[in-house]
Amino acid sequence: MNLKLQGKTAFITGSTAGIGFATAKSLAQEGVDVILNSRTTMKLKAAVVKLQHEFPAVSISGFAADFSKSNEVQALLKKLPEIDILINNVGIYAAGSYFESSDEDWYRQFEVNVMSGVRLSKSILPNMLAKNWGRILFISSECATLVPTDMISYSMTKAALHAVSRGLAQVTKGSEVTVNTVVPGSTLSEGAEQFLKTEAKKKGKTIAQVEESFFTEVRTSSLLQRFAKVEEVAHTITYLCSPLAAATNGSVIKVDGGSTGGIV
Ligand SMILES: NC(=O)c1ccc[n+]([C@@H]2O[C@H](COP(=O)([O-])OP(=O)(O)OC[C@H]3O[C@@H](n4cnc5c(N)ncnc54)[C@H](OP(=O)(O)O)[C@@H]3O)[C@@H](O)[C@H]2O)c1
Numbered sequence: 001m002n003l004k005l006q007g008k009t010a011f012i013t014g015s016t017a018g019i020g021f022a023t024a025k026s027l028a029q030e031g032v033d034v035i036l037n038s039r040t041t042m043k044l045k046a047a048v049v050k051l052q053h054e055f056p057a058v059s060i061s062g063f064a065a066d067f068s069k070s071n072e073v074q075a076l077l078k079k080l081p082e083i084d085i086l087i088n089n090v091g092i093y094a095a096g097s098y099f100e101s102s103d104e105d106w107y108r109q110f111e112v113n114v115m116s117g118v119r120l121s122k123s124i125l126p127n128m129l130a131k132n133w134g135r136i137l138f139i140s141s142e143c144a145t146l147v148p149t150d151m152i153s154y155s156m157t158k159a160a161l162h163a164v165s166r167g168l169a170q171v172t173k174g175s176e177v178t179v180n181t182v183v184p185g186s187t188l189s190e191g192a193e194q195f196l197k198t199e200a201k202k203k204g205k206t207i208a209q210v211e212e213s214f215f216t217e218v219r220t221s222s223l224l225q226r227f228a229k230v231e232e233v234a235h236t237i238t239y240l241c242s243p244l245a246a247a248t249n250g251s252v253i254k255v256d257g258g259s260t261g262g263i264v
Contacts (some may be wrong), residue, residue: 003242006031011083013037014090016047018189022230026238028055036062057126068115077123078140086124088117089139104205106153108155113157135241138165142256143184169250178249185256224257
């Protein structure tokens with residue numbers, strides 16, 4: 001299938017690893033010029049070189065910016081070229097007891113997970129509307145509806161994204177711009193792989209045993225009963241970025257392995 005994405009420019013936040021990097025790869029494969037982002041200049045350079053080597057026909061670049069620092073975000077906004085596709089992917093979480101969480105934990109996650117997309121969309125959406133084409137995606141989480149008791153603050157930030165995304169979609173009425181929310185379930189990013197390795201070592205089990213017990217004891221509602229591959233999430237994101245997905249706007253698209261249930 002030709003997704004008709006050649007010649008577009010995408011900016012993906014938090015994209016030197018995990019779902020963000022897999023999405024960058026998938027978009028580059030479709031002929032999209034990709035701008036990567038992370039806090040770490042070294043990691044960013046390495047990711048740009050790796051992707052450019054793999055996809056010499058498109059332009060790969062990167063901008064370092066820490067989304068927990070508003071001054072770095074303001075500097076980034078001044079540097080960004082015209083963007084056709086904005087993927088608000090960056091997300092951090094603090095797991096632990098609600099009663100022991102600090103105000104700082106809540107504000108930091110809100111700043112990175114929510115304000116990143118708020119600030120970028122405010123800067124980029126007007127131009128998308130002016131040229132009558134654009135794609136904005138907010139990467140949420142199954143936690144927005146599952147709200148695990150040890151991740152209430154993270155879940156709050158993801159639920160907030162749904163409202164921002166739907167509100168911005170309404171601003172696009174009558175145009176060829178779309179704004180949607182993607183809901184991944186438990187996904188095997190480098191962070192998740194590290195979690196499995198650490199748990200396996202701690203419990204004297206194999207990684208496969210830890211993964212199995214995560215789904216039989218923790219994420220019991222998952223129909224997939226395994227971690228999704230980052231590519232499985234990235235492919236859905238890539239399709240939603242394409243002109244082929246023009247009729248999907250203001251929607252919540254699940255790639256959660258069935259974990260959040262419901263019939264809509
Ligand atoms: N993995 C899952 O199971 C899962 C499930 C549901 C939803 N999600 C959501 O999907 C998105 C991607 O998750 P992921 O697991 O793929 O992420 P990840 O592997 O943790 O990706 C981390 C990326 O974000 C960058 N980053 C971290 N903090 C940053 C900051 N403050 N400013 C700029 N960049 C920053 C990292 O680079 P540096 O460290 O170099 O800055 C790296 O490029 C997130 O929004 C997450 O909440 C993930």
